[in-house]
Every structure is written in C-alpha cells, then in structure tokens.
Amino acid sequence: MWLLPPREAALRAFQLNGYAQGTTYAITYYAADSAVTSADVSRKLAEIDASLSLYQSGSLINQFNAAARGVVADRHLKVVVRKALQVYQDTDGRFDATVEPLVRAWGFGTQHTEAPPSAAAIQAILKGVGSEKLHLRGDSLVKDQPAVHLDLNGIAQGYTVDVLAALLESHHIRNYLVELGGEIRVRGRKFPSRELMRIGIERPDTSDLPPTSMQQVIQLEKGGVTTSGNYRKFKRWGAVKSAHLIDPKTGYPFQNELISVTVVAPDALTADAYDNALMGMGLANALAFLQRHASLQAYLIYQRPDGTVADTATPGFQRLLSPE
C-alpha cells in the first residue's frame, strides 16, 4: 500500500525560500517529509532562465531576438509563447509580447532615457511591434521581421510558479502555495488545521487608505493569483507623468483610471497574461471583458475622477473573499 498518499495526520509544513528572477520566492508545501528540496527548485529556475531570461546572455529568448528569422523552441518557450499569442488575440492586442522596444523607448527598460520618445520615433518602432508577426511553426519560433523583439517578462513569473507547482505535483504533493515576485499558484489546504490558504492582496500605498493592512484577503482551493499595477512605476517628464504600461497599438502609455488588477485563473500563467491586458482596458471595458470570460475572476482598484480610490470585483471573486 506504499503508493497511497500519506495519511493527512502525518503532513507537515515545509518551506523553501530564495532569490530568483530579481526578486524572492517562497514555497510552502505539506508532505510527510521533505520530498522537494531547494536544489530541485534551483535546477528548475536555472532551466527557465536559460530559456526565457533577457538578462542571461545566450538564453534562448536572447538568441531569438538576435536572430533574423527564429530559433528552435524548447518546451518553456513554446508554452509561454503559445499562451502569449492566445491572449494577444483574445484581448485585441492589449497584451503583446513584442512591446519591449516601446517600453525601452519610454525609459522603462534597463537603460535610462532623458526624454520621452518623439512621435516619429514611436511610429518607427511600431512597425516592428505586433504579435501577429510571431509564429510557432513545428518545433520553431519564427518572426516576420528581424526587428521583432520578444519580451516575456510580463508573464514569466506566472509561468515559473506554475512550473514549480508542477514540480511539487510530480512528487505527489497536493497542498502547497508557491509565490514568486507577488505571483501565486496555490492548491489544497493547510495542516493540521485543514484551512484553505489565505492570500492577501497588497494595497496600493496611497495616503487615503488605512495603513499597515492588506486590502483584501481571499481563500481558494486551487488556481493562479497574480496582480498588475500602475501605482509604483512611472516616469515624470516635467509636468507629464507616464505609467510603465505601454499600449502596443498606439505606442503611448495607457491612460486610464485603473491602479491595479488582481486576477484569479486556473493557472498563474493565464492570470499573469490577462492582468496586464485588463490594466490596459480601463475599468468599463475590463468589466465587460470579464463578463465574457467565466474562467477569470478579478479584483480592480481604480481612481475616481475626484482622486479618491475605489475598488470593485467580479461576483466570482467576491465569493473568494475571506469572511474576516
């Protein structure tokens, strides 16, 4: 009978913490013994870096960006690009993994810029932007123009927590919470209390909210939870303030009332792709979009015209809210 999962009473909490992808990760899982170690996690993370990291020279994504035509894709690149293309189509191009040259021109890349880009510069860059210029063909990822530049940073953290969750699952672990850079994948319960995991949603730090408290706490059995926000990253050019999310259609920063969007989806990769797109839609369009997508639940914080901060959520999200 050794194939049966251990009795629940024997489940203990194990925690793994570390640094990855320029941020920290934290894994809690419940098992009879330490089935998954830090070394296992580090190996997985290194594998993802070798595929998706723009900061690792020679990574597959950097090879693709340097190539005129394309590269042979590994499993990670295929899964993430397939999701990126699917969400690109589903959101009418508001999530676009080729937007990076615009992000760089606006000074949100790794290099500082002195001034916002000119209209002419934006038009020139736009010619190389657009995920319709990307194709998964057979075992390859190809592009229509050499200038097309792929950047999966917006969704790679969501994907990474999914991969780490799969690592736990492969060791028959069914109760866990994986968090990396504020993106979360969760399944099961805590032991011995048998309570669901509690996930706090960080509040935007504006002065009119009560200090030192979470905005909301949700509890869910399984799924991915990610947040995209405009509230901490912006540039100021004289009187003009630019947020860091750039509209891939126009080449200019999105200007709307949304401050942050938290998405709950079956997995974190999906949630991470849609949270960015929803931020770009504005409140009314985002809520309409969510009505048509039953598998997504969302919590939105926004600014009213008078400057005060308000929040709203889909009915499905409200059911996840912790009673406390």
Next chain:
Amino acid sequence: MDFPRRDFLKKTSLLTSGLLLHQELAAAFVAPVAASKLRIGIIGCGDRGTGLLKILQELTDKFEVVALCDDLPFRLAAAQKIGSGAKAKTYTDYHALLDARTVDAVIISVPLNLHFQVAKDALAAGKQVYLEKTMTYDIPQALELVRLAQLRPNQTLQVGHQYRYSPLYYRVKEMIKQGYLGKVTQIDCRWDRNGSWRRPVPEPSLERKINWRMYREYSGGLAAELLSHQMDFINWAFDTHADEVFGTGGIDYYKDGRETYDNVQVMARYAKEGIVGNFGATCGNARDGYLFKLKGTKGTISLLVDEGVYYPEKDTLKQYGTVDGVTGATKITWNKDGGIPITTGAEPLKDGSWYALSDFYRAVNEKKLPDSNVFTGARAACTVHLANKAIYNHTIEKWQPEYNLT
C-alpha cells in the same frame, strides 16, 4: 532570470510614498519655465560653504554663483577652483558683498557666533537668505531674528537643516502621521565619530579661526553642529518642541585645549506628545555613527541620512502573518532582519542640500515660507541653547512661553 521589475523592486516597497505626495514634491523641484536664475553669493567658504558651492553646480538652471566671500585668502582661492566659482567676484568683507546689487541671494556659512549679525545685515540689505544651521548662537538672537524677518515679508529666510529636505524624511513624517509607528514614546539619536573633529591648521595663528568649533565663544559644540538636525526633525515631524532638557558631558578624551565638549548626552521631554528624546554624540567611538530611531507601539523607524527601514512590532506583524501569501504588483520586500526598507520612488536620492537649495529657489520665487524657516529654525536654536545650558551649567532647562513663535 531578471525582469524589469527588478530595478524598482530594489528602490520601492510597501512604504513608497503615495502618488499625491510625489506630485507635490516633484512640483517643488521643477523650476517654473519663466523664472530667472537667482544670483547668489556665498559668505563663508569653509567646508560647508564650499560643499554648498559644489551642490550649486548641479543646480545651474536655478542659481548663478556671482560672489564668494571669506576673510582667509587661501579659502577664496580654493572656492574659485570649484565649478563656476572662477567667474564669481571675490570679497574679504561680507559688507561689500551685501552692497553689491548684482547679488540677489546669499548663503551664510560662517561660524555660529556670526550667524545672527550676518543674517541681520543680509536682510537689511534686501537679500534672500539661506542661513546655515544652527540658526543662531543663542535664544535672544533667535527671537530677534524672527522679529527682523517678520518685518521683511517679501524676503525669504531659510535655515539649512538640509537632511529633512530629503524625500526620505518627508516620507517618514508622513508615515508617522499615518500611524505606522502607533504611539511614539522614545526617540534615540546619536552622531558619533572616532576622531578629534579638528581641521588642519596651516599656521598656528589661524587655530581659533579654523577650529572655531572647539571654542565656546564661537560654537555650540556637538549639540549645535550635529544633534540640532535630529532635534529639528522631531520638532517638525511631531509639530512640537522639548519642554524640559537635561544634559551632561565633558572633555573626556581630547584634552587638547578645546573648550567645547567631545562627549555629550542630552535628554529631552516632549510633554504634550509624551515622548522622551535621547541625543548623544562622542568623538571617541564610531561604531554607531549616525543613528536615529523612532520607537512606537506599532513599529520602529531606523534612519540613516539616506536610508530608512521600518520594523513592525510583533502585533503589527501579525496583520501580515495571517496570510500564507501576498499578491501585489510589487511585493513587500523584507530585510533579513525583519525590516521593510522605506523608499521614495524610482529616482536615487540626492544629497539633502540639493533638495534644500531647490526649495529655497522655489520659496524665493513664490514668496512662500520654506519648510525650514525662521520659526522652525528658532525652535531648533532654542532647543540647542537649552541643551548647552543644561550640559555646561548642570541644570534642568525649561522651555519658556516666549519661545513659542508663529
């Protein structure tokens, strides 16, 4: 893998200031397009004067350095080698500089005993005044300078408590108001060094001129030169003043002919707030260096000149601890010792004097009272003087109603 998020994760955190504050602050540091440059002269080209001269080289859109004054020729020569200093006219007598019509504003960075007289003359000459801290040598001078400044509402008098002009210190003031610390009962301040605090003297006859900080006739010692910054910040952040001041100290290590103490400790009671402030400075140990800790029922803020960390108390921590994970566009980044860095936005912090001089320019142009003004400067000067009286006379000094200035 690293993501663009990395850069601002380092620099921002839970405690990044609200957007609204940022806009106000940013507005303060952006020069109006039409405003002209302020033609500025520096009276006193010692360490502090030349330090500010260097900062002015980064603010050439706001200031043009047109005059330098010092009665020691080698100091003038050294100042002229800094940036645009070569183009400035030099003076050995500050009265002549004040007579010059080409000078709109002056920085006064002379020994403390001269602050009052030079500032008084500068106001009378119609100049805008940036006066180094501590504002005056004693309480009567502080009260008189307030009176004189009030007679000249069209002139700005800013006092050089530059540290609190850093966005970090504005953020800390805001956090105190927002309740991050709960009820504050204790504040610990130190400014220690392991060194004589002396400057090299090219010839013995210049000893008292160059090492004026060593002599009571010219200087308020460690309390005036160092601890005044923290005293001023507490006054400003809590909108208060010390009601009772206790002090002690001595010449305990450097028995080199100095008169001001090389080791001092001051306790202050802020009765209205129910806070005890502890202020210490020694020349005989450098381990703590600059230390500034504000301790409240909900948490502690530990400050350096350009860094701050918030340490929640155990019960405060429970609010975070009741969740198993946190989702956020940028997540809380904890220090290894359980603190959260306090940060102020994407831009790296500049020297406090950069912000202070930028705001001086704004205050002059908009005829607005600077945040570090003659009233707050007087409050800090009175506190310092009470501290020195307590230290030297072995007395308990009490705040007097006539020090309350608005």
